[in-house]
Amino acid sequence: MDAAVSPFTRGLAKTTANYAALSPLSFLARAADVFPETTAIVHGTQRTDYGTFYRRARRLASALASLGIARNDTVSVMLSNVPPMLEAHYGVPMAGAVLHSMNTRLDAAVIAFQLDHADCKVLITDREYAKVVKEALALATVSPKVIDYSDPEFPQDGERLGALDYEDVVQSGDPDFSWSLPDDEWDAITLNYTSGTTGNPKGVVYHHRGAYLLAQANVITAAMPKHPVYLWTLPMFHCNGWCFPWSLSLVAGTHVCLRWVRPQTMWDLIADETVTHLCGAPIIMSTLLNAPADQKRTLDHVVEFYTAAAPPPESVLAAMKTAGFNVTHLYGLTEVYGPAVVNDWKREWNDLPPDRQAQKKARQGVRYVALEDLAVLDPETLEPVPADGETLGEVMFRGNVVMKGYLNNPEATEKAFRGGWFHSGDLGVIYPDGYIQLKDRSKDIIISGGENISSIEIEEVLYKHPDVQAVAVVARPDEKWGETPCAFVELRQDAKTGENDLIAFCREHLAGFKTPRKIVFCDLPKTSTGKIQKFALREQARAL
Template sequence: MNAGTSPFEQGLEKNTANYAALSPLSFLARAADVFPEKTAIVHGKQRTDYRTFYRRARQLASALASLGISKNDTVSVMLSNVPPMLEAHYGVPMTKAVLHSMNTRLDAKVIAFQLDHANCKVLITDREYAPVVKEALSLATVTPTVIDYSDPEFPQEGERLGTLDYEAFLQSGAPDYDWSLPDDEWDAITLNYTSGTTGNPKGVVYHHRGAYLLAQANVITASMAKHPVYLWTLPMFHCNGWCFPWSISIVAGTHVCLRWVRPDAMWSLIADENVTHLCGAPIIMSTLLNASADQKRDLDREIEFFTAAAPPPESVLAAMKTAGFNVTHLYGLTEVYGPAVVNDWQQEWDALSLEQQAQKKARQGVRYVALEDLTVLDPETLAPVPADGETLGEVMFRGNVVMKGYLKNPDATAKAFEGGWFHSGDLGVMHPDGYIQLKDRSKDIIISGGENISSIEVEDVLYKHKDVQAAAVVARPDEKWGETPCAFVEIRDGADVGEADLIAFCRQHLAGFKTPKTVIFCDLPKTSTGKIQKFALREEAKKL
């Protein structure tokens, strides 16, 4: 039978009655229809219901359209976790433009590069960041329309950089703005830049379909019942807050904004706003656990905490459980919309010892329901590695929640998708039960005397020491061995431990060649999302 002659194809075409492009914008519209009076956003003393949230998003879209913003234009935002950031996640794509959320800790040179590379047309910026944004604008080639946001709950003294005030600008828009779904669900919805630790950052492009699917997968993964209360400890600029700005609308939940990550504010909001869920890097856990006794609050319920980056050490997991938090380990990258892998817990693991449970929790896990395939392959041959928990390969992804590609960078895009897989650059193993476990970034593997050393393995041992609060291990050049492990360590307040003590401790748990030859005590440099900046430590190790 010729193509197109099947009875399952004849007269069964797509039409407006049976097909609509997938877009997370529909989540807010539904929440406003079904739960108009439900609290959507909490910010200081402000309370915003879903009817108002939806109206304000449409006003923002209308106001942007009045400036000529339309399909594939870029609207950049330099905002912390405040209501306008949530409004931008809906209002900007309602015009079919692309939202570009910038890391609030970037320097002026990198901000200028991003503005130019993205061809920014409009910039919404918080007055707190006025000094660095002003410098960036002086370096940039583009001259976007600048809209200043003044936080009414937490006023900032920064200089006004534009002629438009955010609130007045938004109020100029029509509350019944007639937006529509994207022409194609493959259309770009957001632009996020990688860290750019080796050269200029790459612009990762998300599409409406991927954002829709990942947002739903978050709800499933987090076992979110209707009306959760979500505390914004994760920066919304980071992979669009792992798509949670859209996820929460699915279940008509409450966004609890957090302008600054501070222990007193976190504990107060968790207790007073009845928070049910939060996300963040391990630094968020440390901030909560190391809060003073007068800042901490007793909790009458278990709170779901989702963390990424390095797996938390056993001692931290135990402390979080005691404090009232159930920790779930996620894994992903900017290129896969944030988290796309979850350490799905098996009930039978509850019977294991705490040490064995910690070993299970240290694994990254299995694919999200929205991810089509996750595997560990030989990076050269693309052959699957044995599922023995030992053979190293590269972790690779395939499916609808993989980025469109890198903006204006076809060579990098082609390389990332070589062989029909997204190459993560992360090295890991596949366990017999199908769970993956990271062993290192390819650039973080230490090769000493021809032997590969996983920096994560050495760090795991260091974290077991009672006096170690944080640790990072990198390669230090060595004339004899090529490279040797160098540990950078933060110790707990009041601890008395020296280099020889930690080296001896590691020697008890590691093969001799894996034991750090050097230990440096310092405050570890971290990104705004709490990840330790190993590239900076590698440079420091070269100077030793």
């Protein structure tokens, strides 16, 4: 007998009795077994229970297999937050394929690039987006089978692009289709593309293991009870809806679909469906708070609201609390399945004065339970920066909820994982209690006269002005200083504040060299997920 073989290994092998690959697909199977009659999806007047949801996902998988879809084939979808998007999150990987969800705001050229880069075999597309998808298909090299979705609740008159209808395809499938967990939990489950503001977007590959763990971490982080009701304001194409399409099955929750973000519809659904949770960018908060009084509803329950991007200003947090929402700040990137950092609030902070609470809430926080390590490191030496809340470093991630890598881009993958860490490109600080706070993107830091200026620091000050609704600060070229801060500001309705007023306000709260030299009032350009497009503002600033 080999003495080198551990007794904890000898004769103790992985078998079907003691091992199964981790995959979020198992969550839906369990929910259908245990809660088959519980409402899984609400869409207009439609109500779908978990038993039906599971059968439809299996039908979709069966139909895709009949269309020739096999393991590691790509199925692309151009869908809003409608039931087929949820079905695709299960049905596509049940067929062994990889789900590629596309941003519905993309132009034809970018859609065509993604279809080609992903080697799309089947495309499921909503008739609302027929015009741009038709243009993209004409530009693309691939020729996928096209399945058109016609929304029975909110009919669209867009042209049919393929010979197949989504509902017909689903009904053609076998509700008892025999799917299986992946042979390897490292197998790809989805493909998501970065924004591509500095060139072609990169394809971020998620695996079953990471999706399984992040979905569970969402439930833990959000303290979701059994049968929560979740409103889909966050686009499901964005990091697979932060993995919440899978999270809800864990607790047999209800997905409340939202085809379009409209204030009255949101308020009505929150009140009438007793929504308990939702996620979204700060623009969703503004949309809710700024709705006309006759569209708002009085809530008799607290709604947990999870937001990312810039931390909401103190005035917005106060207004949301008054309206019935408890806001929690998250942080993450496409490469880490969406949110992987949470501002975990401590009870003792409730006793702090409002300004100190606001300082605590402005921090991004600590790692998710599914993330192995979160650090602020010197980007060159990879040594930890001092935990003093002042020394800048790059925020880095390590663990099971970091992407497999970038599709067909080994150079970018190697660069992103240099030194055994995922390099986020975000600059931040770490405090003595281990909580991190972002200060800027490395590309957004403003270097003026040799001094590093955080655009986020200036934005935080401007957000404290009562007339400011939204703000973004970028670098503007300057002959003397190299570059200086330039602020683009959206004012609240009926506000009378001028440029000199805001510059003076900044001067009261910032060092002189950090004060913006120029303030532009405008509607800020935003992505479909509500993020402000700073690259567009940098171009405007250069032209001023």
